[in-house]
Each structure stands twice: as C-alpha cells, then as structure tokens.
Amino acid sequence: MKTNFKKFALGAVVMGASTLLLAGCGNSSKNESAAKDDSSAKVSGNIKLWIDTEQKDTFTKIVKDFEKEYPDVKVDVKVGQSADAKKDVSKDPEKAADVFMLPHDQVGQMAEAGLLYKNTKYADEVKKNNIPSAVEGATWKGDLYAYPYGVETQVLYYNKSVLSEEDVKSWTGITTKGKMGTNFAEEGANYIFAPLFMSNGDVLFGKSGEDLKGTDFNNEKGIQVLDWIAKQKSNPGVVQSSATAIAKLTSGETSAFLSGPWSKNDVKKALGDNMGVAAYPTVDFGNGEVPMKAFLGVKLIGVNQQTKHPLAAMALANYITGEKAQLTLFENHGIIPSNKADQEVQEVQDDAVAKAVLAMSDDEHSVVMPKLPEMVSFWPAMDALINDTYKGNIKADQYQAKLDKFVADISKENK
Template sequence: MEDIEMKKNWRKYVSTGVVLSATALLLAACGSSSSSSSDSSKTEDSSSAKVSGDIKLWVDTEQVDMFKPIVADFEKEYPDVKVELTAGSSADAKKDVSKDPSSAADVFMMPHDQVGQMADAGLLYPFTETKFADSVKDNNVDSAVEGATWKDELYGFPYGVESQVLYYNKSKLSADDVKTWNTLTSKGKLGTNFGDAGANYIFGPLFMSNGDVLYGDNGEDLTGTNFNNEKGIEVLKWIASQKSNSGVVQSSTEALANLTAGTTDAFLSGPWSKNDVKKALGDNMAVAAYPTVDFGHGETPMKAFLGVKLFAVNQQTKSPVAALTLAEYLSNESSQLKEFEEIGTVPSNKDLQKNEKVTSDAVAKAVMEMSDTDHSVVMPKLPEMNSFWPAMDALINDTYKGNIKESQYQDKLDKLVSDISKTTE
C-alpha cells in the first residue's frame, strides 16, 4: 500500500512539474503581445515568437463537418498551425484521453463534470495565469466559468450551457398554468420520472431548491452535503406525495410517446429533445423554465443540474500556446453562434446570449433562464458524484413508491450523506 501511494504522489509531482515549467514559458510568451505567443517548447525571445505547431483536435463525430470551416478559418489566421480534425466522443473524454495521453488529441470536447477527475489525474492543461483565462472570464456567464474551474484553476473553454426545461402543449396549458407545479399538475398532466433509473438527474436538485447544498457551496467539498436535515425530510415528503398526484404520470422511456399520444401534456427534458417534441406537438409546442414548487414554506424555483460544454487542452500537448489558442478560437463568439445555428448548442457567451437569433429561440431562452443561480446548480465535478447517482436514484424511487416510510427518512438521508462523502479511488 505504501508503495502504491508513493507512485501516486510521484506521478502527481512529475505531471505538476511539467505543467509548471510549460506554464512559465507560456506566461512569458503571452506577456509579450496580445496577438502573438510562443509554444512552451520554444526558447527564442518571446517578442518574435509565433503561434505554431501541429495540433490534433477531437470533436463529436456528428460535428466534424460543422467544424471544418471553423478550423479552416483558424488556419488562415494562424498559418503556422496545422490542425488535424478527427472524430471523438466528448462523453468519453476521460476514458479516451487517459488511455494514452501522449497520443491523444491536443484539444478535445468534454462535459464539465469530468473536469475534477481529469485535472486530478493530470490530463488537463491549467491556464489560470494566462491571457486565455481573462478571455474565458470576461466573455462567458459566471455559471459556465464555474463549470470550467476546479480548485481555483481554469481547465476549460466554455462553448455552451445545458439544462433541462419544461416542454408543454400550449393547446392544453397556458403560460400561467406552467408557472407552478401545483397549477401545472392540477390543470394538466405532467409525464415525468420518479420511479425508475434517471430520477436522480431530474429530482436530485430538489434538495438544493429547498436550500440544501451538494458537496458544499462550490460543489468541491467532499463532506459538505447537508441533505440529512429538516429541509431534506421536507423534500422526501414532497416526493412521496406525488404518488397520489393525479396530474403526475410516471413516465421514463415512454415520456415522449405519452406526450405524442396526448396521455400527458408536458414533460421535463433538455435541448436534445427539441426536435422530437416539435415533431410530436408541431405548432402547439411551448417551452418554459421549470415551475416553482412548495415544500411547505411557499413557492420556490425548482432547480435543475446545469451542464457546461467545454473545449480542453491535453496536459501533454507539445504545443500548449497553439492548443490554447485553438481552444479559445473554437469557443469564441462567432464559433458559438455557428454551433447554435447548426446544432442548437445554447451559447455560454454573454453577448451572444443577448443576440436576437438566440433570444428568439424558445428552447434557448428557457435554458438561459435556467442557467442562472436561482434556477440551477452547476453539477459538481467531484469524482464522488459516481457514488451520488445510484444512491440518489434508490432514495427517490423508493420514497415515491412508498417503500420508505416517513419514520425512516432521517436514517435514509443520514446514510445517503455518509455514502456519498466517502473518498473514491
């Protein structure tokens, strides 16, 4: 055991040393000019340095064609950089990069909830003390910057935000009807999932809606979860009460089919369902932020988990300045606009969120409303979230089904908090 720990510490020390030495040169290069930089592998005077290098870029398979013209424009602006654009999987970023970091892409897409694991494993290039950090902080909404940050270090370039919203049939429900859970489920039928796998993602944030925190205020405190209090018990009571709510139709994989058939009038999902809902409801499709809920103290916004889409740089890149410059370019305002227009990615760029093309899109408008702190919580990046998901699913499912009695709520919450606060290897 002692030998294993020594190896872990040695790897951490070596990887940190590599980044520190490269970052020192990067800082020198970035400080020379706002328009030119030097790769960390170069030692020439930074005033004459250029952004150069061969860069491998991974984007999601279905987005390769969209990024081809963006990459071509980048290469025109930076003729000393050659970009190899290939298909990858943002969802599998940690798995794919960790297989062999030295041969993995220099720049790749990733979801923000993998930042903690990848940063601690020495897979991501930190750039807090560079001009690129200023660009990220100045141009993106605060929640997106939070998603790109781990232990006060910036590791990613946000290019989109993602949250669940409420889709509904406006021939059955009005905009006022969907403002509160009570009116939504008394005047219509909501298809949603309390009883099957996946309830964790939809209803786990209810605890934060009622004032509790998951892994502390910043989502990085392993022992900072406080669901096992009176507020947490109130949430479980509310979940249990939904079993007898005639306006709630338990719907998991069949949620969209129920909406199409008219069995339900609304359901909770994300931007990824936009085209399917449009097909199901046609001109009757409407979108709104989540309704408010009442845990016994008055109406409060029902929160959702917020996801942030990032471009990140491989810590082992041989051309960090070129890689960081490309990541910045792929996530700038014009690139985010193209990504929104072509695939519907809701931008994280502050100015673009005010663009009429974005604000006139009902789904984007609802997601942007959900992205503020009143309506969402940035999904924690701690590796221990792997323990949270199954434990939260079991708690919500069994509470809804009545398998857990009210007298057991405190013990079940105590166990949940204990289980998700254990360090994972």
C-alpha cells in the same frame, strides 16, 4: 456522440475512479511555466482536435478560419471521440488529441489526474466573455482548466392546447390542469430531481460544489423534499414515464415533460404548433412556492496536459469557443451559447428553447453540477433514494436515517 449531461450523469454510475490513479501524469508546472514564459513566442505546431462526429463540418469550417489567423498552426480534425473524454484521453495521453471536448463534470477528475492543461493565457478573456456559471463549470480549485462554449439545462415542454402560460408557472398548476409525465421510479430520476434539495435551500458538496463534506441534505429541508416526492405517487396529475415520455406526450396521456434541448425535435414532432417551452415551474415543500431547480451543464473544450504545442493548443481552444464560433454552433446545432454577447443576439433570444435555457441558467433556477470525482458515488445513491421514496419503500419515519446514510456515503473520499 450526442452530448448531453443526462447521459454523462447516468454514465458516471458505471465509471470507476480509475483515472485518479493517473494523478501526476506529465509535468504540469513545467509546461505551464513554458506557456507563460513564452507567451509572446510564435504560435506554431501541428495539433490534433477531437470533436463530435455530428459537428464535423461545422468545426472543420471554424478551424479553417483559425488557420488563416494562425498560418503556422496546422490542425488535424478527428471525429469519433466518445462521450467520455476522461476515458479517451487517459488511455494514452501522449497519443490523445491536443484539444478535445469534455463535459464540465469531468473537470475535477481530469485535473486531479493530470490530464488537463490549465488555461494560462486566455483565462481573463474567457471570464470576461462568458456567463459566471459557465466559468464556474470550467474551474477547478480556483484555476480555469477549460474553455466553455455552451450551457445546457433541462426545461419544461408542454402542450399549449391543454396548459396555459399561467398554468405552467407552478407544479400544482401543471398537475391540476394537465398531467406531468416524468420519471420518479426508474434509473435517471437522480438527474431530474436531485436539484429539489437545492430548491429547498440545501447544498450539494458545499456552495462551491467542491467540498466533499459539504452536503447537508440530512436536515428538515431534506425531509420535506422526500415527503414531497412520496406524495407524487398519489398525485393524479403525475404520470410515471421514462423511455415512454415522448410516446405519452404524443398520445395525449400527458401534457408536460421535463427534458433538455436534445428533446426539442422529438417534442416538436409530437406536438407541432402546440409545443410550448418554459423554465421549470415553482414547487411548494410546505413553506411556499420556490423555483424548481435543475442541474446546469457546461460544454467545454479542454487542452491535453501532454500537448507538445501548448500555445497553439490554447489558441485553438480559445478560438473555437469564441463569440463567432459559439454563434455558429448555435445556428448549426442549437447549442445554447455561454458567451454573453451571443446570448443577446436576436436569433438566440427568439428561440423558445434557448430562451428557456437562458432563464434557467442563473443561480435562482439551476445549480452547476459539481465536478468532484466523488459524484460517481452520488448518482446511484440518489437514484435509490428517490426511487424507493416514491414507491413507498422508505417510510416517513425512516427519512432522517436514510438521509444520514446518504450524506455519509457520498462524503467518503474515493480511493
């Protein structure tokens, strides 16, 4: 399972909201009370951990260290978990792993479905040690439900033989001096360009990302964003590319590319020593340059609500997302740590992709992807809006009506 939030976002289009039918699964209050009341009790039990196949060796070593610290806990490390934790756990929660990986945009759905055990013991520690955006990604309705171990945003890759550091500071600079290869016309444009609305001052599901009626894209700022998207069709510095993005970068047809840490090796292979990495450029919607925002994803570890050993499961989740573990995951797999101390380590600071992601992970440059279950309706509607606007299928005098319908459609509660 190669986990990146672009894949989760696209997958959400075809996922139903069926997990919500599991709401009330298990006895949440009983288990949470037990964990709180027995917090000084002996941490013991046999528990199961589901992890990414590619990270088996790393987590196996981390777990061995955990078992030395907690000798009464035995962990069975299992691999092969799919990219959809919600689906995997909901099949049979009692047989699912006690501890597992999940993307943060599933927190709301899994919490509402009674699949996640609240972080009742280590919440203060997690909040203290991780950056605010990562804590936000692990939180649902004010409660911490998971344990962050990494952050992920898209960044700008560029060809240093064509574009300078000054050129890549703005969209205009990139598309005047070089060519931006990106996707406005196909599936997946939603993940890249939906944050443009937030760049221009709008909000998606409110400032908290949890307000179903809180989207305000259907205003003058939203119209400006659609107008900007439409103009990119005639921008000679913009080349439509999706699956061919790396090929066009390799051939020199394009000189810049928006993607995430998962593309680092491919871009390095394409550009070699000419690979440059930077935070997103600024864009101008008509009111001056503003930072172009990206969605921020948070990599999480969750605890199964049905675990028979909550103290052991929480201890494991906290340990494998701690400072030492996060640095190991960065060194072995390039996962950008959410831990504040790890972000200051020279090794992390010296990594070009990590440095760009860290620059993108503040409120000025990114927005934490909302966790509302209704995001399942957002993705296809946003793709259609961007694709049709770029292709010219939506005319300027239709922008307001299209935005009104878009906001109305995504504000309907999933039944």
